[in-house]
Amino acid sequence: MKLSLVIPTYKKQREVLDQLERLYGFLSRKNPNFELIFVIDGYVDNTKEILEKYIKENRLKKISIIGYKENRGKGYAVRYGMKRAKGDVIGFIDADTDIQIRTLGYALKALKDESVMAVVPSKLHKDSNIEMTTFRKILSAGLFLTNKLILSLPKNVSDVGCGLKLFRKELVERILPKLTVDRFAIDSEILNEIGKIGYKVAVIPFFLNKNRSESTSTHLRETLRMLKDILHIAKEDKMAFITGIEMRFWKAN
Numbered sequence: 001m002k003l004s005l006v007i008p009t010y011k012k013q014r015e016v017l018d019q020l021e022r023l024y025g026f027l028s029r030k031n032p033n034f035e036l037i038f039v040i041d042g043y044v045d046n047t048k049e050i051l052e053k054y055i056k057e058n059r060l061k062k063i064s065i066i067g068y069k070e071n072r073g074k075g076y077a078v079r080y081g082m083k084r085a086k087g088d089v090i091g092f093i094d095a096d097t098d099i100q101i102r103t104l105g106y107a108l109k110a111l112k113d114e115s116v117m118a119v120v121p122s123k124l125h126k127d128s129n130i131e132m133t134t135f136r137k138i139l140s141a142g143l144f145l146t147n148k149l150i151l152s153l154p155k156n157v158s159d160v161g162c163g164l165k166l167f168r169k170e171l172v173e174r175i176l177p178k179l180t181v182d183r184f185a186i187d188s189e190i191l192n193e194i195g196k197i198g199y200k201v202a203v204i205p206f207f208l209n210k211n212r213s214e215s216t217s218t219h220l221r222e223t224l225r226m227l228k229d230i231l232h233i234a235k236e237d238k239m240a241f242i243t244g245i246e247m248r249f250w251k252a253n
């Protein structure tokens, strides 16, 4: 199985090489048929140069560095990378090393079941190791409930924002043309599309490193933006539903 991993990368010049080494080493052992696609989401620091220098010096294959000048957001970067991915399984993972690499091991194992079309980790899985402050717990639960109430998430999904997800190529081909979100609500939008179609999702444990950086996606401004985007997704779905009924009504008459 060929695996394409998209790595949306914004202002990660301090961590990105560690992530590259880690992914390259892990996949060379566990699933040597892979490609890593770093999408530089805005040339705002030296991430691109650092990656290119390292790849050249070490003559690494299977890695592409693509990107653009202006920052567009995680959603835009993920879509940009996925469009260019060639794998039978296509996924994305955060550019920093906060997620423990064994989470990817669990994800690959879950795909051994041929009927599984997507793999999604959850902080609530009984084997996850996540310790969160009370504030983060409340925020996380609130965000999930909002998603659950207004979108069509797959039934067994209990977490939305984890920065690692894998999908089979057929699923990506079907939903990618429908995706529009540029920022962090991309995860919600993808899960909503999967839920609407009814694809089988495997939920796996999520392992985070202890001393990780302060979260960007939980900043108030990003959270509000995410809520706005989620409401927009729900509104578009409702409009499509109403239009569908109208069309049937006019056809019937």
Ligand SMILES: Nc1nc2c(ncn2[C@@H]2O[C@H](COP(=O)(O)OP(=O)(O)OP(=O)(O)O)[C@@H](O)[C@H]2O)c(=O)[nH]1
Pocket (backbone or CB within 6 Å): 007, 008, 009, 010, 011, 012, 041, 071, 072, 073, 074, 075, 077, 093, 094, 095, 096, 098, 163, 212, 213, 214, 215, 216, 217, 218
């Ligand atoms: N913050 C941010 N991240 C982006 C953007 N575009 C792509 N990303 C990537 O989205 C992923 C998640 O973003 P992070 O900033 O790590 O968010 P987080 O994991 O909630 O927070 P940290 O604790 O800061 O790592 C990373 O791989 C980023 O490089 C963007 O415009 N803003």
Ligand SMILES: [Mg+2]
Pocket (backbone or CB within 6 Å): 094, 096, 098, 163
């Ligand atoms: Mg992060």
